[in-house]
Amino acid sequence: xxxxxxxxxxxxxxxxxxxxxxxxxxxxxxxxxxxxxxxxxxxxxxxxxxxxxxxxxxxxxxxxxxxxxxxxxxxxxxxxxxxxxxxxxxxxxxxxxxxxxxxxxxxxxxxxxxxxxxxxxxxxxxxxxxxxxxxxxx
Numbered sequence: 001x002x003x004x005x006x007x008x009x010x011x012x013x014x015x016x017x018x019x020x021x022x023x024x025x026x027x028x029x030x031x032x033x034x035x036x037x038x039x040x041x042x043x044x045x046x047x048x049x050x051x052x053x054x055x056x057x058x059x060x061x062x063x064x065x066x067x068x069x070x071x072x073x074x075x076x077x078x079x080x081x082x083x084x085x086x087x088x089x090x091x092x093x094x095x096x097x098x099x100x101x102x103x104x105x106x107x108x109x110x111x112x113x114x115x116x117x118x119x120x121x122x123x124x125x126x127x128x129x130x131x132x133x134x135x136x137x138x
Contacts, residue, residue: 010038020059028052037063 001009015034016026032051034040040048041063049057058068091097 007038010041011036013037015040018059020055025052025056 013036014026015021015029015036016023018037018040021029029035029040029052034043040060043060045057045060048060061068087100091100
């Protein structure tokens with residue numbers, strides 16, 4: 001996109017349309033004369049920081065093309081994963097409980113496969129809590 005066209009485009013976008021700028025912040029920015037994305041981009045970073053904090057300063061930097069957050073090219077594998085569920089209703093029979101637990105373990109195993117987990121033996125723990133007065137699992 002040509003530079004002139006890009007500048008015109010930024011001038012036509014209201015500052016409230018930017019992700020992370022809500023209604024109240026938009027009103028504060030408008031009150032200071034910052035009504036468009038172009039105006040936000042062109043505002044001094046130190047002024048944005050002093051008036052609105054580091055997050056707004058970084059947003060201005062990002063609009064100027066300065067990356068504030070590095071992109072992770074490789075995600076770090078998680079050291080722990082939890083796949084917890086609650087039953088939508090009381091479970092009265094052991095086959096019903098077994099079916100639900102098998103479904104939840106399958107879900108956890110799918111998460112492990114998506115992460116390409118290659119441990120010798122992942123530890124799967126399951127807990128079911130029984131009502132003290134009856135054989136009802138919840």
